[in-house]
Amino acid sequence: MKKLIDCFDYMKRYHSDILDALSIMLELFLLKKQEPSIITDLIDKAHKRQPIKQIFKELLSQKSNIQVNLNVNILKILKVINTTDVTPETIESFLNIISQKKTTNKLYYYSTPKEVNHLLCLLLELKEDESLYNPCYGIGSIFLSIASIMSSKNIKLFGEELDLRFSAIAKLIAKLSDIDEANLIVNDILKRTAFKKDGEIIKFDKVICNPPLYAHMGIEQLKEDERFSKIGILVKNYPELVFLTHALSHLKTRGVFIVRNQTLLKQGLESKLREKLLKEKMIEAVIELPKNIFPHQGYDFSILVISYNNNLVKHIDASSFYVKDGKYNKLVDIDKIVSMFSSNANSEFSKVTELSKLYVDDLRASHHVHTTKLTKQTLLLKDLDLEIFRGQRVHDIVDSTHKIKYFDLGIADFAQFGFSDKFSNEKESSEIAKILKYSLRPYDLLLSLRGVMPKVTILSPNLEETLAIANAGIIILRFQNKEDALALYCYLFSKKGYVALSHIYENSAENIVSANDLLNLVLPKNFHNYASKMQDIEELKEEYLRLDAKVLKLKEEL
Known part of the structure; x- marks a missing residue:
């Protein structure tokens, strides 16, 4: 088999299309199967230093439209084919x-x-x-x-x-x-x-x-x-x-x-x-x-x-x-x-x-x-009443007179923890129907689509009047019940939940997390109790932001 593979690799070097090289190999297999004497005759002629290139070319052109490159070592190829057992298994x-x-x-x-x-x-x-x-x-x-x-x-x-x-x-x-x-x-x-x-x-x-x-x-x-x-x-x-x-x-x-x-x-x-x-x-x-x-x-x-x-x-x-x-x-x-x-x-x-x-x-x-x-x-994520979908790319028609302003939300807009409520990338587009269809809502849970280290956020309840679209690198989980959304965010914020989510990302194919794998995330028995922790997270977030502002002010004064 190694000689056969080497022969194919050799043929590839002389043909720009790999399908041409494969077709020639298969034609020679068929020739060996149906008329083996032709191959042995050509080998004999080559050993006697008789020209075989033109015969070889005409032989293949009769069977196929593929033109063989006559710069190949035809004798070398014929010898490999002649010693190959051309059974279906081979x-x-x-x-x-x-x-x-x-x-x-x-x-x-x-x-x-x-x-x-x-x-x-x-x-x-x-x-x-x-x-x-x-x-x-x-x-x-x-x-x-x-x-x-x-x-x-x-x-x-x-x-x-x-x-x-x-x-x-x-x-x-x-x-x-x-x-x-x-x-x-x-x-x-x-x-x-x-x-x-x-x-x-x-x-x-x-x-x-x-x-x-x-x-x-x-x-x-x-x-x-x-x-x-x-x-x-x-x-x-x-x-x-x-x-x-x-x-x-x-x-x-x-x-x-x-x-x-x-x-x-x-x-x-x-x-x-x-x-x-x-x-x-x-x-x-x-x-x-x-x-x-x-x-x-x-x-x-x-x-x-x-x-x-x-x-x-x-x-x-x-x-x-x-x-x-x-x-x-x-x-x-x-x-x-x-x-x-x-x-x-x-x-x-x-x-x-x-x-x-x-x-x-x-x-x-x-x-x-x-x-x-x-x-x-066992409670799985898919057992909850939710919708899962990906963010969208929004395009714009330059000369369109009807446009709408919206925020293009990316991972950079995710709050470090707690509710996300501030977005920086404001755009306008003529794809009004698409923007309205995929616009984000309060309590939507957003996850990064790629990467080994997952990133998660939940949208603030104060965003009712804000028009925003998640970009294509984000997965959105939308719950019918806001308590489910809060519980899941708090669970994923916990060490246990983050480890479980990280395991899904680490085992994802080509570093793209599967929606099906997410939906099969096993939730703890006390899952709904996690929602009560959102207030603690928000209070901690406010304290963190105050300290961060003080540090920034100190840097400016020094």
Whole structure:
């Protein structure tokens, strides 16, 4: 494998686009698989000092539009390919290394770790002659997992992908996976679905999907689309839900979908989609995956298994099923996960719940598997009546005649302790509707979005007439009950509360605190008693300000 990786790295140096280097490697794998004698003949000619560059160029140009750089040492490349066992397993390992481990290649957005692919395929339980649909197949790494797992490759493969270059690579990988029937379309599913017959959307036996989270979701045109209008799930910040809704329109029996955990919480999953999945008994299982198994993704993920007529929902907490693998984690014990999925028995890491007893505001496996009578009695921040949202960037149209003045509130405006009531950065903007929508209110609790050392403040009750907007580096907690806001601020002011909050920040991905982690902050049993301490804090603040003024005056007199 090392020689193969070194060969790929060597090819990269001679091609400006990494996809060109990958395409050439895959074309040579396919050539070795289908016509190995051609490679040996070229090697023989090279050893006899006969020219092979033009033959090599014409050979590849017949198979692909990629133009190979003839400055490469062709003999060196051919020797590596000739000694490579081009089985799906070998190619899968090669692709996994260059896309998931060597992240500088920046191919991780378009593929999935092979261990996750294996799990997805096993959960699908693909059978002979079944049709499989993937609405975003990327470079097709999942096809190699199908070939590695299934004894027969006699399935009908269908898929859609936005990028023509990725599609060309995926088609090569499908051939290398011995999948004979592959209908891989280049299409933008946000505009239309490519698979319709006589005006009806085609259904497929199985669906598999790891959606691109970086995708730009221009969703306005989808509101009247037959795939989305009945469900009403149109959230540009949650691409996986758009792909999931699209895929449901094609689903015949079972689908597996990778989703961020935040979409399984009350704050993330749109109510209409949640209602559809539960009302129609479509959630078969939720499998929580380990942290940090997808390169450069700061989220936590789960696998959502969708099928029909499920009166029971299986939850599997596989978050601890990993080993450290360089900078990232690697999923392990796949057979154990599949065994728990196939069983209706409860275990240390799994639980089967009747649909009527499901805790619908938190569908994560970790919540259902590890919830006991004791933990149900534990008060979490999310149990309070609150709203959580981020600050906003406000822009201005220079030549606009209608503007409004407001304060742009940043962390520098946070009082050291006690109520914040003085802001320094006054601006004006024409985005009047946005300013009014996100304007801050008395008793709003503000927290820094980034950093290891959290910063917290609470807004003064005297700010009723002040128009202020928190900037994008701030998280706002807004409570229906001001006593809850006061209690939380005083708890976080305490040493115990500050340590608990700091722990959340220290473990946040990419130093950006997660709203979900904040909402799962465990509060003490006497939480509401903390509100009474606000008066003490304010009195201490007044004393501190008086002493600070005296110190400043003394400095000026000296």
